[in-house]
């Protein structure tokens with residue numbers, strides 16, 4: 001099964017080799033089970049500011065920077081881009097609302113996936129649309145020994161957020177590797193689109209409420225229903241590609 005998926009990837013991207021040296025992890029909905037809390041805080045705060053947004057829509061926007069999401073909403077409801085002040089006020093209110101909720105737990109299976117990647121000798125990067133310090137700080141505390149700050153790309157580092165490939169291209173540049181030397185693990189359609197546009201083999205984990213087709217149609221090369229399911233298959237996948 002893996003062989004045919006890898007061949008499909010090579011044919012689509014017109015590469016001849018797939019030889020992973022790093023795994024680039026999205027954070028929300030992959031390492032932390034934080035999306036229900038993001039959905040609640042975004043929906044609540046935007047609606048308060050006169051920009052109605054349902055929880056389900058938040059999952060479809062997942063991966064965008066806060067600024068990009070706010071601008072889409074002000075365009076939709078007010079017919080214009082948000083001012084810098086509006087972006088700041090809304091994003092701050094969203095962070096306050098998010099931090100008032102109880103802490104998002106680690107995603108079940110994330111520990112096992114990280115352990116497997118490390119044991120396979122691959123480097124670990126985080127590429128997230130989030131700019132929330134609380135979550136970035138929690139990476140090191142909750143997954144000690146796996147992450148270093150210079151291997152985290154957040155919304156603060158990029159000009160274009162996902163679905164633009166820039167965040168993933170930046171990770172490749174930092175690692176000094178080509179797209180065929182990386183694997184992305186993503187849970188959001190826009191994140192999968194970004195990784196696919198960066199020509200990286202993309203494993204989708206469907207940890208939210210969206211249909212599988214949302215991830216497959218965005219360009220996912222493999223799809224698992226959870227990080228736990230990925231943890232079971234990953235050793236096989238990585239050992240087959242040494």
Ligand code: MG
Pocket residue numbers: 026027028029030062063186187188191
């Ligand atoms: Mg995510």
